[in-house]
Amino acid sequence: MVALDTGGTARPPLALDESWPLVGRGADVRRALDGLAGTTRAVFAYGASGIGKSRVVQEVAEHLDEDGWLVLTATGNPALSAVPLSALAPVFARETGSPLTSASDAAELFAVAHAAIARLAGDRSVLLAFDDISVADPVSVTLVAQLVEASVLRVAATVRESEPVPDVLVPVATAPDSIRLDLGPLGVDEVAELLTRVLGGAIAHRDVVELHRAAHGNPLFLRELAIGAWDAGSLVAHEGLWHLAGEPVGTPALRDLIRARLRGLHEAERDAVERLALCEPLAFDELARPGAAEALAALELRGLIRVDESGPRVRVGLAHPQYAAAVREAMPRIRALSLLAEQADLVSSRPMDPGDELRVAVWRLDAGRPSDPALLARCAVLARSAYDRRTAERLAAAAVAAGAA
Ligand SMILES: Nc1ncnc2c1ncn2[C@@H]1O[C@H](COP(=O)(O)OP(=O)(O)O)[C@@H](O)[C@H]1O
Ligand SMILES: [Mg+2]
Known part of the structure; x- marks a missing residue:
């Protein structure tokens, strides 16, 4: 049902910039879950940026968590790849209370990690959901490979497009019991289902076909197109059916769509987005400018930033690497230089x-x-x-x- 508000204008039941229901990946998720319930020790999700790798791994982790597994989460970040254990140390510090940094060599590191996980897990199976493992610091990645090989934990990881699986993980990733999920574009029917669920009512088939084509079946792209169409007032309901009014969608670049959305931000919101695009992740108190707290709350509601509480310090980043790239490309160089210098002065x-x-x-x-x-x-x-x-x-x-x- 398309909801009508008092003015007679139809609104989607869900704010379009909230998280969308997962559609079209049931077989991938089931394959991963069936494997992990059996002998599979590692699942790797591959695919283009925005295709849904992180989302699928998150779904797998949520299912296992409900099934009583101990689920740990880590994220690789290229800006921290030169800090040993930057991906795993926060997880261990928070979850197990055992700082890994006390270990003096690789063998001791493995022993400390193994003991900490065993203590925490008891007789539960353990999943490490590791997002963007291909850009994590190599010390963390090596430790994960050792823990998987010793059957201390199982891993479900995403690999960024055009980043190879790190060398130390190749034996794990290519083992016969590993599962490789190659996520491709969503089909027209899946796009129709997704839009219908998000909009709370059917959308004209020709517009589904148009959006599917313009978005190349990429969910991130589709989200930005739909949010853009809604903000522009061109997504309208007529006699219970959603349509795209006005000009045909064309094939806008994803970065242009993102930038158009960012143009609607308030000053303090844009400032936070720009700092994050250059310096993410930042601790909450490293964005301490007047109005920053309100700006971050608004950005979180709009689905533009992600708040990471997996470590001891709450960290904030942009919701997707594509947002950071779009902002950086559009930023005047002088502005970038002064923001970098300001963040450096503040942290130091x-x-x-x-x-x-x-x-x-x-x-x-x-x-x-x-x-x-x-x-x-x-x-x-x-x-x-x-x-x-x-x-x-x-x-x-x-x-x-x-x-x-
Ligand atoms: N199958 C899907 N159904 C609904 N939303 C999806 C789907 N796949 C991805 N999304 C959404 O699209 C966006 C990009 O997905 P993400 O998992 O971050 O992509 P990737 O990690 O491959 O770059 C996120 O907002 C995510 O929730
Ligand atoms: Mg991702």
């Missing part, structure tokens, strides 16, 4: 752990600002111990240029 004005130092060093490098050579040298050592060779070399070169011994 407080007590910093090694991970904070590294963020500050990288932001200052990105902003073309000088850093203390000793700080750069320390960060280069840290990045090297995380096996992030690219960042280590960049920092070491900057340290030398800044006059480090």
Whole structure:
């Protein structure tokens, strides 16, 4: 049923920017669940950006959680890949109370992690849902490979498009009992079902076909198209059937759709989105500008940011990497430089752990600002111990240029 408000205008039952019901991935989710209930130790989801990899793994994790599994979640972030254990340490600190960082070598690390999980899990099976594992720090990834190989836990992970599975995980990912989910575009019927559920009523078939084509069957793209059409007033209900009024949809670029939506933000909201696009993830109190708390709450309601409470500090990031890319591309360079410098100054004005130092060093490098050579040298050592060779070399070169011994 299409709901009518008092003015006679139809509204969808669900705000379009809320989370949409999962459609069209039942077979993938079932395959993963059946496998994990049996001998499967690892599930990897592959596919284009926005196709639904994270969503499918999240669905699998929710089912197992309901079935009584212990579910741990971790997320790889390219901005933190030079900090050893940046993906896993927060999860362990929060869930198990055992800091992994006390371990001095790989064997001890494995032993500490193993004992912590065993204590926490009791006789439950354990799933680690690891989003974007291909951009996580290599120390975390190596530990996951060891834990899976020792059957301490099972893993369900997403692999970003055009990022290979990390080398240490290849034996796990290609083992005969591993499951590979290749997520492709949704079909026309699935797009029709999804839109019908989101809109609370059927939508004209020719408009479904049009939206399916324009979105290439990509759910993220479809969401942005539908939100854009709603905001523009071109998604209308007539005699109980939704239609697209006005111009044909064409094939707008996803980034243009995202930018159009961001143009409607208030000043403080846009400021937060821009800082996150450059520096995510940021701790809640690192976005401490006047009006930031209200802005973040509004952004969360609009589905533009994601609040990550899996670690000891609440962290905020943009809801999808495509949002960050769209914002960064559209941002004047001068604005980016001043935001990077401001965030670096703010974080460095407080007590910093090694991970904070590294963020500050990288932001200052990105902003073309000088850093203390000793700080750069320390960060280069840290990045090297995380096996992030690219960042280590960049920092070491900057340290030398800044006059480090
Ligand atoms: N099958 C689906 N049905 C409904 N919504 C979906 C589906 N797949 C993805 N989405 C939504 O589309 C957006 C992008 O999905 P996401 O899982 O983040 O993509 P990826 O991780 O592949 O980049 C999210 O808002 C997600 O909830
Ligand atoms: Mg994802």
